[in-house]
Structure formats: C-alpha cells, structure tokens
Amino acid sequence: MKEKIMKNLKYILRISGIGYRGEGVGRIDGFTFFIPGALQGEKVIVKAVKVNKNFAFGKLLDVVEPSPERVNPPCAVYKRCGGCQLQHMSYSAQLNFKKNRVRECLERIGKFEVTESSGENSLKLYDTLGMKNPYRYRNKVQLPVGRDESGLKIGFYANRSHDIIDMDSCLIQDESADRVVKSIRKWIEKYNVPVYDEKTGRGIIRHIMIRKAFVTGEIMVVIVTSVSEIPHKAEFIEALIQNIPHIVSIIQNINDRRTNVILGDKSVTLWGKDSISDYIGKFRFNISPMSFFQVNPLQTKILYRKVLEYAHLTGNEIVFDAYCGTGTISLFLSQKAKKVYGIEIVESAVENAGVNARENGIHNVKFISGKSEEIIPKLAEEGIKADVMVVDPPRKGCDAALLRSAASMSPRTIVYVSCDPATLARDLGILSNLGYRPEKVQPVDMFPQTAHVETIVKLKRKDS
Secondary structure, eight states, X not given: OOOOOOTTOEEEEEEEEXXXXXXXXXXXTTEEEEXXXXXXXXXXXXXXXXXXXXXXXXXXXXXXEXXXXXXXXXXXXXXXXXXXXXXXXXXXXXXXXXXXXXXXXXXXXXOOOEESSOOTTOEEEOOOBOOSSOSSOBSEEEEEEEEETTEEEEEEEBTTSOOEEEOSOOTTBOHHHHHHHHHHHHHHHHHTOOBOBTTTTBOSEEEEEEEXXXXXXXXXXEEEESSSOOTTHHHHHHHHHHHOTTEEEEEEEEOOSSSSOSOOSEEEEEEEOSOEEEEETTEEEEEOTTOOOOSOHHHHHHHHHHHHHHHTOOSOOEEXXXXXXXXXXXXXXXXXOSEEEEEESOHHHHHHHHHHHHHTTOOSEEEEESOHHHHHHHXXXXXXXXXXXXXXXXXXOOOHHHHHHHHHTOOSEEEEEESOHHHHHHHHHHHHHTTEEEEEEEEEOSSTTSXXXXXXXEEEETTO
C-alpha cells in the first residue's frame, strides 16, 4: 500500500535527479518531491511544506548521506535569500548541471539526438564555459528597501516572496556595491528617512541600484523614490562622495506607481554624469540607468567571441542581428562583416545602439526600430538579404513569424543566443522543420551560483 504524503510530516528519501531550478528531485512510492538545497545521490530528511495531487515541495531538514559535490555555502544568508540557488553545489557540479539542463531540453522538447562528438548529422553539446572565480562578477545590482518590526532591511527578496532578507554583503556583486549599501543605510538611519511600504504605498525610498564599470572603474548609484523630493538630499550626496571611491554618477529615479516594476520613467541626475562607460573587448559603451548591459562583463566577452566564431565571417557577409538591444553583439559582428543590420522593437535601445556605433567609429552597422518579423521581409523586398542571421531573444524565445522570415531568406548560418533552454529547444525544433540543422551547442555560465544558463547554437542550412 502506497504511503500517503501529508503536509508538515517528515520523510526520508533518496535524491534521484536535479530540477531545472537546481532543486533536488526524489520519490516515495512514485510520488515526486522537489527539495531546494538537496543534491543528486543524497539521502535526506525533509518536511513536506506543500502537497499537491502528484507532487510535493519539501524543506530540507538534514542530509543523512551527503553528495561529494556538496560544499559549505560561503554566504551567511544563502538559505533564506532568493538571489542564488546553487551555492551548496561545487562549481564543477554547477557547470555540469547547466550542461545537462540544456541537454535535457534539447532531447525532451526539441527531440534532438545530442552527442559529445562531432558528426555529419549529430548535434554536439560542449562543456559549459565557466569562470575562474565564480563570485563578485555582477556589475549591476538592484536592492529593495523596506522596514519591519526588526528594523531597516536592504537586500534581496526571499525565494517566492517579497520579504526582504537584510544583508551586509552579497558575494555575487562587486564589493563596491556593499560599500554603497552601507553608506545609504547609515544615511537612512541617521536622518530617519521614510522607506517605502509596498502594502500601504507610503514612504519614500524604494530601491537602490548600483552599476559598476569593471574596466573603467566608474560607479553609478541610483536611488529609486516614490516622490520627487528627497529629504536631506545634500547629506545623501555627500555621504556617497566621501565614502565611495570612483563614484561619478548619482541619480534619482522617480517611481510613484503601485507596481512591482523597479524603475519609473523619470530620472534626475543629482550629482556627476548622466551615465558611466565601460568596455566589452575593444568597444566602449555608455550605460545610463535604463540601459540594458550584460551583468557579467568577463563572461560576456567570452559569449560574444563565441558568437563571432560561430558566425564564421570573412568580411563579405550581410548579417542581420535580431533583438539587437543596444547593439553590443552587432558591434562585435561588425569587425568581420561587410554590413550588419541590427533590429530592435524598443526605440530607446535603437537610439542607444546608434550612439554606441558612432562613439566607437563603426560605420558598417545600421540599426532599425521595429518588429524583426516585419522588418526582415521589408529588407528582403529591397533586395537586402542576410548571409548570416543572429538572434538573441528574451526568455520567451523567438516569435514564430520571425523564425519563418529568417528561414525564408535562406541565410547560410543562423546563430541563436538563448537565456532559456526550454524555449531554445522549441525554436530549434521549428528551425529544423524550416530547413536548418543545429550543429554545435555551447552553454556559457553567465550567472554562477544561480540556475540560469546562457546557450549559443550554430545552425546550418541543410542544403548547404
């Protein structure tokens, strides 16, 4: 007789796999448990905290038989904070987990046969490209500010909640961000500045955003407020200037809406410059509060070099870069392409892309605002067709119309950059039916200590 799983009861089970968020997966009489913090192969004691018809979520109480890949998380608030999911896993195991996550999606969703070696009809999956030091890699952090009965809280939200986990240091963000938070914390406490309560909509200070340029060293601090007037503003600016070396920009962003969106539409420069600048490879980029810029600059350079490698440009190709954002990949492609067309639906991003091209002296790139699935056919009608297509869509993947438009142009190569293995696998299946065969799959660890993985895929036209 099968054991009935009951909420709040304790169970002992063996972890047989890892879920896509990095949680351990185990079973009792075929009933599935998802257990954050548990590793494959471990024997654990768990408490059932949420029980559904066919599965349950368990809280890890004790590890009876630990995995050799288990490590002691260096962060003091790791078990409560929602910022990281994998600090209890050795870094080599993290890289392997991400490779297996990509493999599982390609096989289950895309129905591809994945191999470890190259072959005429095989899809080769490479080991995940990781970092030498998988900590302190983020050049941007956004921290909610709040207060409860225990006092002021500045930190990340707890997993699956809006409870702020107060912290003095975050091991995946640059150390300068810790100093900024410490300075702002003292200012709030000294002058009793009201912090925002999202339940009532009252209070002033909502979020702190810090951006650090890794090459130039420049630092931007953005204070997100619910009103335009900041009490003790002069003291706020002075505290940052005196305590934070290399700070060049202090900005107030005003968000007066009852929303979970962090930034509002209006930004005011309180001191210094409107933006900071940083480099990816030899290219210089201006970064404003609203700009999209990859948060891991070291791995971004590796990612973009791999895109350039897979594009295999000789200097004679027309390249389309769909979902081009602020043009970072487009500029990398311009080094070896005859002409690059960057297409992006967000007009402000297209404007930033144009500025980035001009400031880097790049003249063989043209940025176009609009939907890629609409712009590409128009370019084709004008006689402009891509030899190589690069797509870097958001997490939801590519619009099916874009994939059809891309395939109808018959580029010799498509390079797909993905931040979600599931939508990647789905889209590769569509492209396969449209005449393109994926050849190489390269995962890149852009976000160590988390379950996220970036992936680059090279596809070739089947008749080429």
